[in-house]
């Protein structure tokens with residue numbers, strides 16, 4: 046058929062490093078290419094399953110690793126574009142493809158004949174001696190099937206499927222309730238003077254919100270996901286602060302959008318799923334596949350931080366009360382006062398004048414003299430911009446990634462400006478992952494959302510923007526410097542409680558004195574940033590950490606406690622009592638510092654994919670702080686240390702257990718102290 050050959054996604058690109066053919070690809074090419082890719086992979090799986098030869102590593106595992114190349118190629122470019130430069134056509138294609146891609150994945154993991162072959166290869170591991178990477182590859186395949194229930198008998202599979210279906214329905218109902226309650230909790234304000242303290246932009250937004258909901262001439266304060274609300278740091282009217290805080294914290298408890306029955310049933314059904322799959326509870330099931338391995342080790346970390354966090358939060362509260370008293374407030378600190386008074390403390394103690402800092406943080410200097418400079422300093426890689434490859438938008442920049450010997454090893458696409466058709470935030474992704482088996486070199490992307498300056502004007506960043514740029518580039522390096530044979534282990538394909546470790550190490554380079562001195566120069570005069578600004582920037586990082594650490598830990602511990610219930614535990618009937626008991630257990634029940642998310646509106650764990658995983662943020666940060674300490678103990682961020690990190694961690698992708706990767710790098714298990722020191726919690 047002509048149409049197949051005419052589709053530029055149907056075959057490997059002939060450009061250098063298989064760079065996507067953005068000059069030829071049309072919106073209408075994605076759907077047929079992805080559909081054809083799914084069909085082809087199922088055909089490849091059928092051939093593997095029907096192979097008359099006995100199952101082997103080559104004819105089963107390697108064959109699976111080689112399958113689905115057409116699908117992966119088209120899907121990666123497609124999802125890259127729907128994130129960076131989407132349109133109605135692509136969005137409609139995405140909606141149509143979503144259920145088909147889920148069904149496609151299920152058709153492979155639920156294929157029992159395929160599982161029997163994987164199991165045969167896995168059983169053979171006992172007698173065959175294979176190198177550790179191949180052994181791990183077999184184990185990962187086997188584990189993936191096992192975790193989806195492949196070892197269950199017919200009755201067990203049926204029950205698991207029913208539970209999965211019920212869980213998906215409850216997830217959806219939970220999320221619907223979240224939206225309903227958030228909307229219902231919005232606070233309507235009659236008089237403009239009650240908004241004293243908010244800036245004009247926020248007041249205008251509140252007026253617009255009120256108007257759009259039929260309250261012309263009033264102001265509507267919308268509620269965001271977290272317990273504490275952004276407006277609380279500047280609203281002077283204490284009674285209004287109280288109304289807003291109480292509206293936020295009461296969400297989804299009682300009333301029409303009550304989530305209590307949903308979360309208690311979810312906790313119960315997950316416990317039953319875990320039992321079917323051979324684990325005492327859902328947290329044990331989830332963490333078995335993570336670096337943490339067991340809920341006990343995650344709890345040890347979180348509980349280890351709790352006393353210092355609680356102590357510091359108490360000291361911060363005392364300081365806020367002293368400020369209230371000094372101002373003759375005549376009241377006791379309440380949770381709705383915290384942000385308002387801590388903002389005043391922040392301003393007097395750490396005033397970071399953004400406007401004074403920005404001229405020293407010009408984007409091109411940060412990228413070239415900071416991010417790229419640090420990558421060369423540590424890993425010997427350099428970046429050379431090229432203008433001959435097609436891009437999906439004229440603002441996208443393409444660079445050759447050049448290794449120590451002068452040889453290009455892949456491509457890097459930087460897309461830095463905000464656009465209406467781009468999702469928010471900053472992220473790393475890839476159009477193609479490195480892997481030896483398929484002869485692929487990495488084609489890595491980085492997206493940010495900086496407001497594009499007017500022609501001839503410089504793009505000046507905030508220090509937050511700078512750390513984010515370094516952070517995302519750390520993920521990018523993980524992809525670029527991957528040296529793996531198998532696609533399953535390429536680049537960032539690691540446990541979720543480990544994947545932020547390389548990015549956070551790179552984030553630390555933003556404040557390395559040598560790196561900072563190299564990029565932080567005034568865009569007009571090239572003068573280095575004054576020392577006093579630098580000190581303020583560093584000091585501000587330790588501010589309010591007792592509160593911030595406590596509210597995070599409270600949420601992370603609630604997550605684990607809910608998912609530590611066993612299948613035999615009775616259904617929880619009183620969510621508030623459960624929550625209070627859980628927090629008291631760790632010394633974190635503090636009316637001034639409520640959890641970042643309370644149980645009934647904790648979307649990460651009940652509506653998204655973060656059940657028993659919320660601890661992972663802190664887990665990665667412990668690794669990062671201890672890893673940075675390792676660099677300092679060994680002479681700092683220099684080439685020999687960088688090359689060691691590159692070979693022990695960055696090149697290894699997911700080819701080893703994450704704990705092993707960490708020990709290969711530092712020669713020890715991660716210690717808590719560097720994190721306590723960083724957060725000023727000692």
Ligand SMILES: [Zn+2]
Pocket residue numbers: 516520545548
């Ligand atoms: Zn990250």
